[in-house]
Amino acid sequence: MATVTMPQLGESVTEGTVLQWLKQPGDTVALDESLCEIETEKVSAELPSPFEGTLGEILVPEGETVDVDAPLCTINEAASASPEPAPAAVAEPAAAEAEAAPAADNSRSGVYSPVVQRLAAKHDIDLAAIAGSGRGGRVTRKDVQALIDERAREAAAADGIPPAAAPLPLPDGEVVPPPEVATVAASDAYDVVPLSPTRRKIGENMARSTAEAPQAWMMVEADVSGLVDLRARERERFAGVDLTYLPYFASTVAHTLTDFPELNARWHGDELRRYRRVNLGIAIATERGLVVPVVPNARDLSVAGLARRIDDLVARAHAGKLRIEDMEAGTFTVNNTGAFGSIASNPIVNHPQIGIVTMERVVRRPVVVEGDAIAIRSVMNVALSFDHRALDGAEAGAFLAALKDRLEALS
């Protein structure tokens, strides 16, 4: 029977808290399979099992904090236990090097260097499947690179692209150098990723916006406890549509813009065009990149209507079926950055629009409420980037304050 202890997650860390057990007594545990989640003052991490077998006894219940090296659980090792269990968490190089390296030494097969991990993540490579050529069976950068190159060759062959582009002979016998084909790894030092049309367009738009429009940024915090309750109540009524905060937010933004037409505008060279309708751009992250389809006349739609409309746009965005008219004539943009877990972001204005707001993640926090009391409330940051050529901080701030009031009034 082996004992798993609390690892030292960081040089100065002396204790850790077991957040959650991912395995229960009697469960089969593979080598490096996650046993539990641990939190320290520096990091949170899943604890990989240093042993193979079945989980025996849990010695530290969830939520309890213990010192580094304190026993966490026991594992009844499998008969074919791994020859040399690595210490939990990070292996100590000095200790491992002290071992003389006999033939078929695989003591370091699970130790991955930064570059190996980065390349593996980038190219979706299962490192455990590679027989490492480094000391102790360590997978080296060159091992991973060889696999990447091999895949690139296979992909190129499948696409009918010659693996190494040969010079192209012209009719008159002149030879032109091969074009720089960006489909195969061009160097050991980096991989060439051809830009998709979407990626290229995003890049152009972002560069243009930051180059042309001097942008300022501000943020407010809104207590959206009422909205959280409201959404929980209404969620059940929306069959077939997953009701997120976004439709409420979009609706609130659209109505706030009624009182602040100076933000519902586009910059056109030497004039500013204020729009009577609110055509609200919704930023959507897809596998192909960011797209911002537009909900026309968003102010005329109910929250339910917005929810269905946004749901439709999201579905078509992911399917790559947005139409040109979905993308046109936006007058203001909303970005639901909270969906990524962000609590503060600094968006880039969707030029030639002049304003973009982000709704950050709704988090529960202690806040000071009336009567100098402290209460647990659901709060959210709302950030605004705006084109400082078109308006100033006072107007932008007034808009954000009004938006905050409207959000806090939802219940």
Add this chain to the structure above:
Amino acid sequence: MAEVSVLEAVRETLDEVLAADERVFLLGEDLEAGGVFRATDGLSAKYPGRVLDAPLAESSIIGITIGAAHYGQRPVAEIQFADFIHAGFDQLCSEASRWSWRTRGEQYLPMVVRTPWGGGVHGGQHHSQSIEAYYAHMPGIKVVAPSFPADYRSLLKAAIADPNPVLFLEHKRTYRLIRQEVDGAPAEDRIGKSRITRHGDDLTVFAYGLMLHESLAAAEELAGEGIECTVVDLLTLNPLDRETILEAARATGKVLIVHEDTLTGGLGGEIAGIIAEHAFEDLDAPIRRLAGPDIPPIPFHEAMETAFMPDRTKIAAAARDLAAY
């Protein structure tokens, strides 16, 4: 054109600059007689009054150099052995380094201090030391340490033309050992640039001076074993060429830094720091340093000096170990 040694490259460049610029003069011990290494051989006769003997007082030599630079000259001082330069440490670090800052950039100190450094000549503890790290630490003093004759020519010219103080280090073991057909050879004329002199994808070696040549010899030997090294000639030690250092480190993810200076506080630590800080995600092995041991005197006895100094055998062994990591 015939091959040129490091020493000839230095002498010919001094000759050329003395001829081209009347403000240039040389100052140092025994220079009129040609200097102990013969770097100024024949120059005092050719340029009367511009190749000056100095007393054995390094602080004065550097102090006079500072004064002359203040008055619009382009002085080039020689400290006979780098081991003795510390007598002028205060002049260099407390005065010369900061002049343009003290005058808010209104005045500059166009001065060069040349000095032979390094071991491998059985010079014993007072004629073999590496002193670069003390001065490379000092902002305001550029430290140049070339390896090949062509770079000695271009960088010595650049140092004399530079408006700020430059410490120009000449590895004494390479003076006659290293020869090069300089016409057409790569010649860096910008202070602050390093050069990748050899490309390989197994590991990257950083070195300067004699150790660069030992590293290239080791790389040649290793190529026969199937281990390919990228080798970087640092050329300038302050300011370090971060861009090239990072590019070369990223190319292989395995880094070996070689210097004959002692390990603790040597340039290797700074280079390792730059790489660890900016190329962490490209590393495939712990950064390795091969340096002189942390003992103050370089031994005189041949066997002990050999034990003290890194060489191609030790570099190849360290590189093999790193390649296998």
